[in-house]
Amino acid sequence: MARTPVPDLDWTDPECPVARTLDLVGDRWSLLVIRDAMDGARSFTEFQRRTGIARNILTDRLRKLVAHGLLAQRTAPSGRRREYVLTDAGRDLFPAIVTLRQWGERHAFAPGEAHSILVDQHDIPVPEITPTSADGSLLDADTTRVQKIR
Amino acid sequence: MARTPVPDLDWTDPECPVARTLDLVGDRWSLLVIRDAMDGARSFTEFQRRTGIARNILTDRLRKLVAHGLLAQRTAPSGRRREYVLTDAGRDLFPAIVTLRQWGERHAFAPGEAHSILVDQHDIPVPEITPTSADGSLLDADTTRVQKIR
DNA sequence: TCCGATCAGTAGCAATTTGCAACCAATTCG
DNA sequence: CGAATTGGTTGCAAATTGCTACTGATCGGA
Numbered sequence: 001m002a003r004t005p006v007p008d009l010d011w012t013d014p015e016c017p018v019a020r021t022l023d024l025v026g027d028r029w030s031l032l033v034i035r036d037a038m039d040g041a042r043s044f045t046e047f048q049r050r051t052g053i054a055r056n057i058l059t060d061r062l063r064k065l066v067a068h069g070l071l072a073q074r075t076a077p078s079g080r081r082r083e084y085v086l087t088d089a090g091r092d093l094f095p096a097i098v099t100l101r102q103w104g105e106r107h108a109f110a111p112g113e114a115h116s117i118l119v120d121q122h123d124i125p126v127p128e129i130t131p132t133s134a135d136g137s138l139l140d141a142d143t144t145r146v147q148k149i150r
Numbered sequence: 151m152a153r154t155p156v157p158d159l160d161w162t163d164p165e166c167p168v169a170r171t172l173d174l175v176g177d178r179w180s181l182l183v184i185r186d187a188m189d190g191a192r193s194f195t196e197f198q199r200r201t202g203i204a205r206n207i208l209t210d211r212l213r214k215l216v217a218h219g220l221l222a223q224r225t226a227p228s229g230r231r232r233e234y235v236l237t238d239a240g241r242d243l244f245p246a247i248v249t250l251r252q253w254g255e256r257h258a259f260a261p262g263e264a265h266s267i268l269v270d271q272h273d274i275p276v277p278e279i280t281p282t283s284a285d286g287s288l289l290d291a292d293t294t295r296v297q298k299i300r
Numbered sequence: 301t302c303c304g305a306t307c308a309g310t311a312g313c314a315a316t317t318t319g320c321a322a323c324c325a326a327t328t329c330g
Numbered sequence: 331c332g333a334a335t336t337g338g339t340t341g342c343a344a345a346t347t348g349c350t351a352c353t354g355a356t357c358g359g360a
Contacts, residue, residue, distance in 0.1 A: 005257055005259065005260060005261075006257075006258060015264070015265050016251075016254075017250075017251045017252070017258060017259070017265050017266070018181070018185050018247055018251045018254060019254075020254045020259070020265075021254035021258055022178070022181060022182065022250070024258060026176070026177075027176075027177075027178065028172070028318085031176065032162070032172065035166075035168050038291035039295070039296055043336075043337085045336060045337075048337095051162075052162070052163075053319095054318070054319045055319095055320095055337085056338085056339075056340085057318065057319075069257075080327085081327085081336080081337095082337090086291070089256075091290060092256065092257065093253055094289075094290050094291050095249040095252070095253070095281055096246065096249040096250050098249075098281050099245040099246040099248075099249045100167075100168050100171045100172070100246050101167045101171070103167075103245070103246050104167030104168060104170045104171035107155055107219075107239045107242065108155065108156060108170035108171055109155065109167070110154045110155060111155075114299040115165050115167050115170075115299060116165050116166055116167070116296050116298050117297050118294050118297070119294065119295060119297045120284070120287075120289060121293055121294075124284050124285075125284075126294060129281055131245055131248050132277065133270040133276065133277070134274050134275075137270075139244075139270060139276060140241060140244050141189075141236070141241055141244050143270060143271055144269065144271075145268070145269060146189055146266050146267070146268055147269045148266050149264040149265060149266050150264075193307075193308085194307070195308075204347065204348045205310090205348095205349095206309085206310075206311085206347085206348080207346085209308085209309060209310080231308095
């Protein structure tokens with residue numbers, strides 16, 4: 001039996017990586033759970049408090065994220081309680097969350113409206129992410145295209 | 151009356167840009183519609199064919215994306231038919247879609263499994279996007295934090 | 301000019317998903 | 331020991347989604 005990185009499910013568009021990603025985390029809540037996990041949330045209650053998600057839905061999302069390998073459930077170092085921690089795959093969503101955040105900062109707030117910002121260790125704001133080609137030129141939808149699988 | 155970049159709706163988490171972005175495009179289909187728009191789709195039928203979305207839902211999503219300023223509906227240059235085109239805000243989702251795509255390429259396919267890839271004008275694959283601090287060091291969830299609005 | 305095909309949706313209804321509130325067992329705290 | 335907290339589950343109502351069929355406008359050819 002072949003090892004797959006994710007349990008089988010019927011993909012919306014099996015060969016498109018964007019669609020596959022959205023099949024895994026493209027619902028109303030999953031990315032917010034990941035966001036909070038990156039921000040230090042570990043426990044069921046903490047996720048519930050931060051997101052405001054309904055408890056039964058949170059149960060379902062945590063289970064799916066664990067099943068899909070984005071979160072792992074393990075015993076907390078101190079004490080006997082279980083906690084949810086990001087896996088490598090989960091942590092690797094960081095660039096995606098940052099770009100979504102940066103888009104929101106640019107387009108989902110009225111000019112001058114306050115919002116939280118992402119800063120590094122020295123409290124310096126994280127610079128805007130811009131896709132670049134191998135030779136260093138800026139890329140956008142017009143200068144790239146999807147190459148179908150051969 | 152103040153100009154807002156988006157019509158009023160009750161935000162899941164008003165001060166978090168990630169949450170606001172997801173309130174606008176964080177459903178099952180919107181980002182796939184944007185993806186297809188970036189890939190050249192213009193008409194209702196074309197979006198429907200590419201995504202496989204139900205027609206009434208597509209109607210709803212197109213309307214919302216127009217209402218939120220990600221798509222605009224305008225008369226096609228040739229002929230008399232109307233078409234949907236990306237606005238600047240819509241096109242600006244490019245980095246987010248690329249990072250979601252790259253995550254999918256890394257984690258949503260079995261090793262060796264084929265998938266489409268994104269290439270530039272010279273058919274060179276687009277390099278991986280990595281968040282970097284102002285001083286050039288790599289950033290991740292552990293070396294950044296969200297600074298609440300003051 | 302008439303005929304069929306295509307486009308851009310709507311309408312009705314069933315199935316699925318979500319949200320709310322209450323409940324419950326096991327820890328943990330004072 | 332008793333109360334509060336954690337991490338859920340259950341039942342039900344409301345909202346969202348998907349499927350299929352239908353409509354009216356336009357287009358393209360014979």
